[in-house]
Amino acid sequence: MAKNHSDLSAKYSAEELAIGSVFKLLRESKGFSQEETAGDEISCPQLSNFENGKTILVTHHFMALLRNINVDMFEFQNAYNQYLKNKDILLFSVELSNAVMDKDTSKLNLYLKQIEAQLTLDSQNKRLKLDAIRIKSLLYFVDQSNTITKNEQSFLINYLFDLKEWSMYDIRLLGSCAQFIDVIKLAELTNHMIDPLQTNIELYHIKHAITQCLLNIINIFVEQKIFEPARRLIAYLENSEIHEYFMFDKLTLIYNSANYSHQKGDSDALVIMEKCLKILEFCGCSKTATQVSEELKKLKKNPS
Structure with missing residues (x-):
């Protein structure tokens, strides 16, 4: 049930009270009335007080109300983050x-x-x-x-190794910082990230984030000619059956696999990489196509 306080400014931060404002914006944008939203979970006056910054809700009520307006936590978090964009x-x-x-x-x-x-x-x-x-x-x-400094590298690596559950934040963090992590530790952290026993690993958003992270890490391994972990990650993604909706990810995997084969001495792999470039150009992915074109020029100039 809702918590009422005579002096909310002393009890709650602006960020906490903004939760109700963001919820109201989402509810109205989805066309739900307060009666439809409250349902049997709370009363309409409680919902009104929550939306207008007079009270906050305990977690289980809040999550139930999100379900009532067909909004998941990921969507709410994104809306909330944008609402407070000057803060984060x-x-x-x-x-x-x-x-x-x-x-x-x-x-x-x-x-x-x-x-x-x-x-x-x-x-x-x-x-x-x-x-x-x-x-x-x-x-x-x-x-x-x-x-980044050695101290920052150590701080980052220790943080990642301590994780029991990897969120989207953590996955993106590893993907962004992988080039600064020793390849042995990087291979260990990658295995840690894709541990199938994690609670959220099968969630749609998590799986997509992992795919994008692994594609970056494969590229790092291939560039450094660390072939065995690259091969394992390529096989992992091939077996994970990337959905056809994510054509860019599928194309990147094909390109990285061909780059792996090229670095292993298969000169014909360049043909596949050039086909990937043509697809990028055809689809209007000009920035990525430019990067790939420059990479192919370097590979042709300095063959393995």
Whole structure:
């Protein structure tokens, strides 16, 4: 049931009270009335108080109400993050990816400065430390003069090894920072991430994030000619049957597999890689096609 307090400003933060505001926006956007939403879970006055920042709800009521308006926690979290975007700049992974693709160092450096400013106020905040490491790692893709320190590497690796459950945040973190992790530790962490005993590993969003992370790690192993772990990960993804909806992921796997074969001495594999390039060009993936074209030029110039 709802918790009522005479002085909410003293009891709850603005972030906590914003949960009700975001819920109301989602409810109205889905066309549900308060009566339909409340159902048998809580009363309409309780729902109204929650949505208007007068009370908060205990967790099981809140999750039930989300189900009543056909919204899952992932969708709510995304809406909530955007509502508080001035407070948390790392919630827009698409913007970060676009900054890397556009080689926009100014935008990435701006994000990094904002995180570092927050760290000066809360130097022991684990999430902020990881966010800073992630941004520095993304900067490396744009300008390889950027790096992370040995202490940051150790902090990152220790954090990842301590995980029992890997969330999307953790998977993306590994994918962004993999190039700074020793290949032996990287192979161990990768096996740790795809442990089938994890509770959420079969969730749609988690599986997709893992696929994208593994594709990046395969590329790292192949570039460093660490073939056995690359082969195992390629086989893992081939057996996982990437859904046809994710054609880009399937194409990237074909390309990485061909690159693996090329590095192992199969000169015919370049033909497959060039076909992948043509598909990217045909689909209008100009930024990725440019990167692949440059990589193919280097491979032809310096054959294995």
